[in-house]
Amino acid sequence: MESRFERDDFERIADLGNAQSAHAVASRQAAPLGLLLSLASVGRVLRSGAYMSSIVSVAAVTKRYKSGLIAIDAVNLEIAKGEIFALLGPNGAGKTTLIGVICGIVSMTSGQILVDGHDIAREYRAARSKVGLVPQEIALDIFATVWNTVRFSRRLFGRGANDAYIELLLRDLSLWEKRDSRVIELSGGMKRRVMIAKALSHEPDVLFLDEPTAGVDVNLRRDMWAL
Numbered sequence: 001m002e003s004r005f006e007r008d009d010f011e012r013i014a015d016l017g018n019a020q021s022a023h024a025v026a027s028r029q030a031a032p033l034g035l036l037l038s039l040a041s042v043g044r045v046l047r048s049g050a051y052m053s054s055i056v057s058v059a060a061v062t063k064r065y066k067s068g069l070i071a072i073d074a075v076n077l078e079i080a081k082g083e084i085f086a087l088l089g090p091n092g093a094g095k096t097t098l099i100g101v102i103c104g105i106v107s108m109t110s111g112q113i114l115v116d117g118h119d120i121a122r123e124y125r126a127a128r129s130k131v132g133l134v135p136q137e138i139a140l141d142i143f144a145t146v147w148n149t150v151r152f153s154r155r156l157f158g159r160g161a162n163d164a165y166i167e168l169l170l171r172d173l174s175l176w177e178k179r180d181s182r183v184i185e186l187s188g189g190m191k192r193r194v195m196i197a198k199a200l201s202h203e204p205d206v207l208f209l210d211e212p213t214a215g216v217d218v219n220l221r222r223d224m225w226a227l
């Protein structure tokens with residue numbers, strides 16, 4: 001897994017702020033995180049080859065809910081391969097909506113999104129198979145075992161069984177000893193890690209964590225970043 005999500009290259013942060021307008025994404029970046037961003041720029045120059053190929057490309061994406069509320073307004077975003085990207089913003093800024101749109105869970109009102117070159121509207125399956133999502137809320141079958149939960153999730157994406165990979169995943173997430181436990185028997189942090197294992201079960205190229213450290217204790221938070 002380490003090879004998939006290299007964090008040492010550079011990190012980037014965008015701030016949806018109160019942003020109804022996400023031109024804000026670009027402009028707000030500069031303010032509080034100047035140093036980090038300038039480091040990111042250095043990283044980008046050094047890796048200019050990699051920068052050319054975005055894993056996620058969001059162009060002028062707007063989402064207007066049926067209620068009329070515009071949750072995200074003309075958002076533009078490029079996420080490079082190997083990049084760790086943090087989307088910041090207060091509650092209601094539209095973070096979950098944007099992630100939902102990229103993952104194909106929320107339909108966008110206008111705009112275009114490519115995931116590894118696949119248009120999420122036209123090539124839905126190809127695009128969807130590239131992303132893993134750890135949603136904000138924990139949603140698991142509490143009577144299923146850890147092993148079956150993660151294994152089944154992989155099959156939902158039409159990937160062939162690969163028990164060696166599932167084992168590696170559970171070991172990496174310190175869940176191997178709990179593989180035969182039912183979800184109901186796990187602690188909150190363990191459940192969260194099961195959610196992460198599920199999201200990685202089909203070997204996605206991009207992993208989205210929505211509020212990854214919410215309701216997670218300090219130790220687990222550290223462990224999660226170490227991952």
Ligand SMILES: Nc1ncnc2c1ncn2[C@@H]1O[C@H](COP(=O)(O)OP(=O)(O)O)[C@@H](O)[C@H]1O
Nearest residue numbers: 065067069071090091092093094095096097098
């Ligand atoms: N299904 C929905 N229908 C209508 N409005 C929604 C829906 N989901 C979210 N919203 C609204 O969109 C805005 C952005 O929400 P959300 O994307 O969850 O923000 P964040 O994740 O940044 O806290 C909020 O005002 C929220 O009430």
Ligand SMILES: [Mg+2]
Nearest residue numbers: 095096136210
């Ligand atoms: Mg949210």
